[in-house]
Amino acid sequence: MNFKQVEAFRAVMLSGSMTAAAEAMHTSQPNISRLIAQLERASGFRLFERFAGRLMPTEEGKALFRDVERAFVGLKSLEESVQRIRQVGTGRLRIGAVPSMSLTILPRVVQRFRQLYPKVAVSVHTSDSATVAHWAASQFCDFGLVTYVGDETPGIVPELICDVPGVCILPPEHHLSAASVIRVEDLAGEEFISLLHSDGTRLRIDHFFQSVGVKRLLSLETHFAATICMMVGMGMGVSLVSPWVASEYRHTGIQVRPFSPDFRFSSYLLHPAHTAESTLSQRFTTVLESMMRDAVEGR
Secondary structure, X not given: OOHHHHXXXXXXXXXXXXXXXXXXXXXXXXXHHHHHHHHHHHHOOOOEEEEOOEEEEOHHHHHHHHHHHHHHHHHHHHHHHHHHHHHHOOOEEEEEEOHHHHOOOHHHHHHHHHHHOOOOXXXXXXXXXXXXXXXXXXXXXXXXXXXXXXXXXXXXXXEEEEEEEOEEEEOOOOOOOOOOOEEHHHHOOOEEEEEOOOOHHHHHHHHXXXXXXXXXXXXXXXXXXXXXXXXXXXXXXXXXXOHHHHHHOHHHOOEEEEEEOOOEEEEEEEEEOOOOOOHHHHHHHHHHHHHHHHHHOOO
């Protein structure tokens, strides 16, 4: 027997006639009769008898129908599961992110994503770039969002998703406030609030200033760029940060200026190596990249 024969049998049982079953299956009545005859030969017993012109199932037909219905209920459940996975993936998403992402644009991306897929559970885990990379490589997180990728980060595939020029942030009424652009030489001798020495972005910034021969005062450092903005807003020094961070923390009183020459702040998406990206991850990253483009373009 084959599925088409069983489907025709079920249609006859549900509709009560060959003609109605043919209409339901968008085929002809002779084709339904042929399929039923084939199923009867394959099963070795009669499925229907005619009484007073009406088609009636035999006891064997009724017994077979009970098993057929159980199979079709399972198939319907399978179809619904496929549809649910197609719409929202597996239903859970774990994201690893550095603070400069999880404290700025990421919450708005999660909000937009949840508007599209309200039943998806989302968890955000925050740490430094090295830890986030480890989370992605070990598949503790579905993917990672970082601002720095080391030379040797095994088990992950990095994808550059955004690259923007950094901005200089100044305290209120700072003596450089009148400048429309802050140049690197302007920061010579300034108290410069930095990320921790272990941070990859801190290493890049220090190397940049060393390469141009500009010396800063470096007595203040902290783990989060958000804390840097708070400290700058309190008049404790100046700094160089991502425009994402600066735009989120203008309420601290910081003044934001373009910086010259360009110092780029990059954002990377980290995928686990040798693992196919889930449908859910793909849809989240589509929302993320769209919102990051809009932010860069000022929309």
